[in-house]
Amino acid sequence: MKAIELEKSYNPKDFEDRIYAEWVQTGCFKPASDKDSPVHECYLNKSKKSSVSKYTVVIPPPNVTGVLHMGHGLNNTLQDIVVRYHRMKGDDTLWIPGTDHAGIATQNVVEKQLKKEGKTRNDLGREKFLERTWKVKEDHHNTIVKQQRKLGNSVDWNRERFTMDEGLSKAVRNVFVTLYERGLIYKGHYLVNWCPRCGTALADDEVEHTDTDGFMYHIYYEFEDGSGKIEIATTRPETLLGDTAVAVNPEDERYKSVVGKKLKLPLTGRVISLIADSYVDKEFGTGMVKITPAHDPNDWEVGKRNNLEVINILNPDGTLNNNCPEKYRGLKCPEARKLIIEDLKELGLYKGEEKIKHSVGHCYRCSTVVEPYLSDQWFVKMKPLADKALAAWKNEEFVFYPRKWENTFTHWMENIRDWCISRQLWWGHRIPVWYCECGETIVSREDPVKCPKCGADASHLKQDPDVLDTWFSSWLWPFSTLGWPEKTSDLEHFYPTTAIVTAYDIIFFWVSRMIMAGLEFTGKSPFHDIYIHGLVRDKQGRKMSKSLGNGIDPLEIIDLYGADALKFTLSYMCAQGQDVLVDKDSFKMGSRFCNKVWNASRYILGNLEDRTLIPVADSDLNELDKWIYTCLDNAVKNARAAFESYRYNDGASAIYEYFWNDFCDWYVEATKLSFKNGDDHEKDRAVSVLLNVLEESLRLLHPYIPFVTEEIYSKLPLAQIVENRKKAGGQKILPCEEYTGLLVTAPYPEEKSSRINKEITERFETLKELIRTLRGLRVECGIDPASKLHIAVKISKGSSAEVIKEKTDMVCLLAGISKVDFVESNPEKSIGAVGKGFEAFLLVDESVNKEQLRQKFTRDIEYETENVRRSTNKLNGKFAEHAPAEVVQEERNRMEEAQRRIEKLNSYLKNL
Missing domain, CATH: 3.30.2320 (hypothetical protein PF0899 fold)
Structure with a gap:
């Protein structure tokens, strides 16, 4: 037969886009149970003999306004690897794609655009604003889809979902009303986290706390009767305008005589009480604490216990409101703080300040400092839902990989607080609550046409202006994407899903809530396997961000090295439970591996010139062939074990060591003896075995480097390989006669214990x-x-x-x-x-050259002797006393290695 030509140089740009288009066009990403799947006949034949396992994954939906960063690259890569494995394994495999409407983030994008035009959302009105937001959504969505295709995501695009599409919107409304009917949703006037920039409430876990440089300000409050003054300390002097008490611990002997006395609240003309409450730590500071119920969660609880007045001093935009003295109204908190300190100094009520570092909450979307804010909001009672989730965990209805994240999960569940689900936005799922002029509140799955109490028509009904928290739709994702609340065939067949793959930073936001929602509305955990991977960081261990300028664009890496290089590098470096530290050069490793696969395949295919492929039975294998099959089967065994336990780097290491070391550096090189010294039959036999091993090796590698393996696979004389295998009694490509010819749907290799030869x-x-x-x-x-x-x-x-x-x-x-x-x-x-x-x-x-060798050994001994001298001096000096223990040990190891080398070189000289 003729030699098969591969391009001399590996260039992924030549084939990656073409191959992805072919995968999609031929329906290779559809589950095998779909009638138009290219392997549907195989599925039917297999299902007649035994049950076929399913493997279902829903993609963590990226925000529709974003672009994919390297964290998405890692997350998508890990899912793609395990999905491709299960598809090849013969499972009925479905990976559902989709995007999240990202309420706060998307609205911010549109409002920034309007700001550049000198407009606000109010200038457009709600309807026009939403029209514009949908257009922005479409533009960004198209970008995200292109990026996911570039990454090679093997998702079923026919089942793509969006958190605000018609079906998911119906599911969201159904869940809200159901929870309300079950008494698990309520509305109340409570203290919430408030982002002044976004103009909305935030849930507790949407607030990111960071250590920030600040000051502790010491202020005097005078007794109303003129008998003296007290000292309090605060990090936010402006909040004194909302104080309604000062508290001491009831067991604090220093202040028992003054409990109940009145204090003049500086700058306000108001009088407040000095009260006793066990919340106060008498050992901290002066043992006196100002109480501002409307602007501190702990003070809110003190206020409820002591029936204190609640005074809100903030407007929604973070400026001081009309409950404050006129001179401070309209000022932002930092401006008001500066003016209040000046005024306190003039009154002789300011003692001073001290520098501190304290934890300050910031909005997880825009990083604005979050303010505690009193407002009407909707909440979900979480404890009943959390109790069910904890019980399911104890029954092992779901398992974390690695197991250490169970501690994080259970701690949050056991200490869970009610979830504030209302957001003061326009973009999102409108809360399905209407208020009639007669005072009736209507919570409904359908838009009401009249008031059930007074009979007034819809013109007298006003819908709640708020929308639901974005996560309120995301927590339904595993079953809403499959058609719930309708009883669809997808829901019946693919739910519960098998696995969720996500980063540890959204265990609270998403994973825990999905478990609670799945158990509450379907009675089943939404997935069994929870794989939590680390974050992608730079080489210094810093989180990638725009502000640091250390982010890496996955598309830039794909343009430089190809998608396979990106995928393999990330998976190879993704050790379970650890973050992934990379820079741009890191991806050269994946590129080198793909080059190795390409060049080895090119050499083998080039050796087909004038050769005849023949059937090769086990009895026709020489010892070298049996050895490589043993190596191959060990790699298969290790790779399969890694896939089943989500140990991606172990699998990547196993296939890397096998292909680069065993197959290329030893087996392929050793087979050159057959081509050099063998007769025509031996050459035909050798090249036939080489092709058999290469074909199986490509199937082994495919989940990690799908594009390059598919391109090489398409060049193989596959029909002849299959025919010869049948004649030799070997393995077929598929367990049925139907075959697409594409590697993506070929079977993953199986370990054959009969081929493993320890001797x-x-x-x-x-x-x-x-x-x-x-x-x-x-x-x-x-x-x-x-x-x-x-x-x-x-x-x-x-x-x-x-x-x-x-x-x-x-x-x-x-x-x-x-x-x-x-x-x-x-x-x-x-x-x-x-x-x-x-x-x-x-x-x-x-x-x-004996003399040249003697001179080299002598020079090397002198060099190593100097290394020993240098290390000895360091270890006997101050270095050993002051350096970290691990650094001292490294120096000791270097010295011992140099001593061993001197000993070896001296033996060489002696032998000479």
């Missing part, structure tokens, strides 16, 4: 050790790689090293040896090294 493995490991030893001696002695060396080998009888006598030609080929002598004693004028069952000697004859 052969031991023999070849010894052979490899000898060759590595000889290569090391060549480097150690500085001998030209092109020089053919003369060696002697002494072998222990009955050991695995006996293989060396049988494979002398392989030793010569792979170690660059011209002659091998087998000896019983150590030869003179030689340099030796010991291995398992053998001693190898480099003979110093006319092929080696």
Whole structure:
């Protein structure tokens, strides 16, 4: 047959887009149970004989206004790898794509656009504003889809969902009304987290707390009767305008005599009481605390216990309102703080300030400082839902990978607070509540046409202006995407889903809530496997962000190296439970591996010239072939175990070591003997085995590097490989006759214990050790790689090293040896090294310049002696006393390694 040409250089731009389009066009990403799936006939045949497992994953929906960053790249890559594996494994596999409407973020994008035009949303009105927001959504959505296709996501695009599409909107309304009917949703006047910039309430877990430099301000409050003054300390002096008490601990002996007295509240003309409450820590500061119920969660609780007045001093935009003295009204908090301190100084009521570092809450979307704010909001009672989730966890209805995240999950669940679900936005799911002029509140799954109480028509009804928290739709994602609340075939077949793959920073936001929603509305956990991966950080361990300028665009990496290089690098570096530290150069590793796969395949396909592919039965395999099949099966075993336990880096390491080391560096190189010395039948046999191993290896590699393996696979003479396998009684490509010809739907290799030969493995490991030893001696002695060396080998009888006598030609080929002598004693004028069952000697004859070698060893000994001297001085000096223990140990290791090398070099000199 003719040689099959691959391009000389690996260039993913030549084929990645073309291959992805073919995958989508042929329906390869559809579950096998779909009638128009290319492997549907296989699914039917298999399901007749036994049940077919399913594997379902819903993608964590990216915000529709965003662009995919490297964190998305990691998350999408990990899902794609495991989805491709289960598809090839023969499971009925479905990966559902979609996007999230991202209420706050999307509205911010549109409002920024309007601000540049000198407008606000109020200038447009709600309807026009929403029309514009939908257009922005469409533009960004198209960008995200293009990026996901570039990454190679093998999602079923026919099932793509959006959190505000018709079906999901129906699910959201249904859930709100159902929870309301069950008494789990209520409205109340409560203190909430408020973002002045976004103009909306936030849930507790949407507030990011960061340590911030600030001040503790010390202020005096005078007693109304003129009997003196007290000292309080606060980080926010402006909030004193809303104080309604000062509290002390009831057990604090210092202040028992003043409890109940009145205090003049500075700058306000108001009088407040000095009360006793156990909340106050008498050991902290002066033991006196100002109480501002409307602007501090702890003070809110103190106020409720003591029936204190609640005075809100803020407008929704974060400025001071009309409850404050006129001179402060309309000022932002930092401006008001500065003016209030000046006024307190004039009154002699300001003692001073001290620098501190304290935790300050910021909006998770815009990083504005969050203010506690009193307002009417809708809440979900979370404890009943959390109790069900904890019970399901104890029953192992879902499992975390790694298990350490269970502690995070259970701690949050056991200490959960009610969830504020209303947002003061226009973009989002409108709260399905209407208020009639007669005072009736209507909560309905459908828009009401009249008031059930007074009979007034819809013109007398006003819908609640707020929308629901974005996460209120996202927590339904695993079942709403499958058609719930309708009883769809997808819901019946694919729910519960199998796994969720996400980063640890949204365990609270999303994972925990999905579990609660799934149990509450379907009676089942929405998934069994919860794989929590780390975050992508820069090489210094910093989170990637625009402000630091350390972000990496996945598309830039794909443009440089290809999607496979990105995918393989991220998976190889993704150790379970750890963050991934990368820079742009990190992805060269994945690119080199893809190049290795390409070049090895190109060499094998190029050797088909004038060769005839023949059936190769197990009895036709030589020892070298049996060894590589043992390596292949071990790699299959390790890769499958890694997939099943979500240990991506273990799987990547297993296939990397197998393909680069065992297959390319040893097997392919060793088979050159067959092409060099064998007759035509041996050459045909060798190339046939090579192709068989390559075909199976490509299937092994595919989930990690899908594009390059698919491109190479398409060049294989697959029909002939399949036919020859049938004749030889070997494995078919698929368990049925239907086959798409595409690697994406080919079966994942299975471990065949019958092919694993421990004795052969031991023999070849010894052979490899000898060759590595000889290569090391060549480097150690500085001998030209092109020089053919003369060696002697002494072998222990009955050991695995006996293989060396049988494979002398392989030793010569792979170690660059011209002659091998087998000896019983150590030869003179030689340099030796010991291995398992053998001693190898480099003979110093006319092929080696003895004097040049002596000079090199002498120079190396002098160099290493200086290293020992330097390390000894450091370890005996102040360095050992002051340096960290691990640094001292590293220095000690360096010294010991130098001493070992000196000993070895001296032995070489002696042998010379």
